Amino acid sequence: MQKKETERYWNPFLETLSPQEMKRIQFKKFKRMVEWAYLNSKLYRRLYDAAGFKPGDLKRWEDIPNVPIVQKEDYRRAQAREPWPYGDSLSVPLDEITEYHQTSGTTGQPVYQADTWQDWEWWTEMWAYMLWAQGLRKSDRVFILSGYNVNMSSWASHYASEKVGCEVIPGGILNTEERLLKIKELRANVIMASPSYVFRMEDTCKNKLHMDPRELKIEKILCTGEPGANVPSTKRQIEEAWGAKVYDNAMATEVGGWGFECTSQPGGLHANEAFFLIELVDIDRGYPIQELHIPGKIVVTTFDRYAQPCIRFDTKDISMWGKPCQCGRTFRILKGGIHGRADEITKIKGVLFNPLTVEEVVLGTQELADDYFLEVKEEDSAEILVLKVEKRPGVCLDTKTLERNLARQLRLKTNLTFQIEFQEYGTLLRPEVKIQRFRDMRVNK
Numbered sequence: 147m148q149k150k151e152t153e154r155y156w157n158p159f160l161e162t163l164s165p166q167e168m169k170r171i172q173f174k175k176f177k178r179m180v181e182w183a184y185l186n187s188k189l190y191r192r193l194y195d196a197a198g199f200k201p202g203d204l205k206r207w208e209d210i211p212n213v214p215i216v217q218k219e220d221y222r223r224a225q226a227r228e229p230w231p232y233g234d235s236l237s238v239p240l241d242e243i244t245e246y247h248q249t250s251g252t253t254g255q256p257v258y259q260a261d262t263w264q265d266w267e268w269w270t271e272m273w274a275y276m277l278w279a280q281g282l283r284k285s286d287r288v289f290i291l292s293g294y295n296v297n298m299s300s301w302a303s304h305y306a307s308e309k310v311g312c313e314v315i316p317g318g319i320l321n322t323e324e325r326l327l328k329i330k331e332l333r334a335n336v337i338m339a340s341p342s343y344v345f346r347m348e349d350t351c352k353n354k355l356h357m358d359p360r361e362l363k364i365e366k367i368l369c370t371g372e373p374g375a376n377v378p379s380t381k382r383q384i385e386e387a388w389g390a391k392v393y394d395n396a397m398a399t400e401v402g403g404w405g406f407e408c409t410s411q412p413g414g415l416h417a418n419e420a421f422f423l424i425e426l427v428d429i430d431r432g433y434p435i436q437e438l439h440i441p442g443k444i445v446v447t448t449f450d451r452y453a454q455p456c457i458r459f460d461t462k463d464i465s466m467w468g469k470p471c472q473c474g475r476t477f478r479i480l481k482g483g484i485h486g487r488a489d490e491i492t493k494i495k496g497v498l499f500n501p502l503t504v505e506e507v508v509l510g511t512q513e514l515a516d517d518y519f520l521e522v523k524e525e526d527s528a529e530i531l532v533l534k535v536e537k538r539p540g541v542c543l544d545t546k547t548l549e550r551n552l553a554r555q556l557r558l559k560t561n562l563t564f565q566i567e568f569q570e571y572g573t574l575l576r577p578e579v580k581i582q583r584f585r586d587m588r589v590n591k
């Protein structure tokens with residue numbers, strides 16, 4: 147049965163449950179996953195046995211923090227075993243797998259993601275919540291701006307768009323110019339891409355096609371893959387350039403699309419609590435954080451996805467709980483979306499530094515292009531932060547003044563001094579999918 151276009155929620159029952167009722171259902175699902183994984187997955191049995199944990203120890207909500215956390219590295223190690231390529235990470239026989247995807251590999255050897263057809267239906271249903279919440283309906287024509295291939299978000303976006311009734315155009319192997327022309331030709335009104343690729347599109351549109359992106363009349367831009375779309379200056383800049391609304395989504399290939407922004411744009415992400423248990427834990431000591439506005443690390447459990455379970459997965463992403471959203475969904479809000487990564491937050495000259503802060507400053511500086519690269523290195527035992535930026539073409543302000551203004555802003559935000567290097571416009575990397583903008587070259591980090 148087709149849903150009514152005017153319905154606000156994809157699943158009106160689950161999206162508006164009281165917190166108590168949601169917790170009751172979540173605990174039941176969590177327990178079921180833990181039991182399933184212990185019985186069927188060698189990876190989880192090894193992990194739990196090593197920690198002396200048994201599923202029977204899980205009796206009430208307060209026992210959840212006693213369940214061992216799983217790391218990306220645990221999947222890598224399990225997949226290095228036979229049978230190739232999933233090793234002993236699976237909980238179902240290998241011949242039940244119908245879907246192959248993998249992580250981007252920006253932090254090392256990719257993790258292979260195996261799903262059964264039933265799991266794949268889970269992916270599209272879960273993804274449909276976010277698309278519906280961002281106002282996608284039958285009348286929309288969606289253009290997916292990625293090469294598909296083994297990338298999970300392209301396929302999940304594609305199938306979920308069909309599920310909510312949109313018309314979908316697969317961007318596939320077209321280059322950026324061809325994609326822009328295709329969007330124009332077909333009058334697509336929704337695009338999906340990573341924030342850094344949206345910037346590349348803007349750049350190509352203006353400088354190669356000599357066209358204002360607003361002429362394409364895109365109404366919605368759905369971002370995933372990087373945290374940028376919840377950084378206020380990034381969101382503002384994309385919305386102004388395209389004359390469109392920008393919505394942020396959070397996903398990980400091993401986990402699923404666990405967070406989404408709704409049309410109320412609450413300054414954060416809804417945790418999809420119907421499909422995931424989202425926990426915030428203290429970055430150093432791991433205890434649970436329930437209070438608002440205290441930063442913690444996001445730990446996620448996937449419910450009802452059985453081939454390769456994902457229980458208390460350490461995403462390393464940082465966020466904080468925020469106030470409820472005006473849209474009526476009772477799914478909790480992660481204020482500001484993802485603030486950075488726990489494995490990138492580091493001490494430099496004794497000061498705690500989050501590289502994502504630099505993005506806010508660079509993208510908030512109109513004279514600068516949207517790409518940047520940040521590196522910390524050691525020279526004669528001194529720690530040096532090097533920021534590479536590009537000046538936009540046609541900017542009148544001289545480089546010296548721009549450098550001075552930028553250094554002052556960075557100092558204000560981070561309490562650190564940066565060595566700023568100006569690169570020729572267009573020389574910094576502008577990839578299509580996930581981008582690593584920070585490199586730590588110090589020997590003793």
Ligand SMILES: [Zn+2]
Nearest residue numbers: 408410471473
């Ligand atoms: Zn909302």
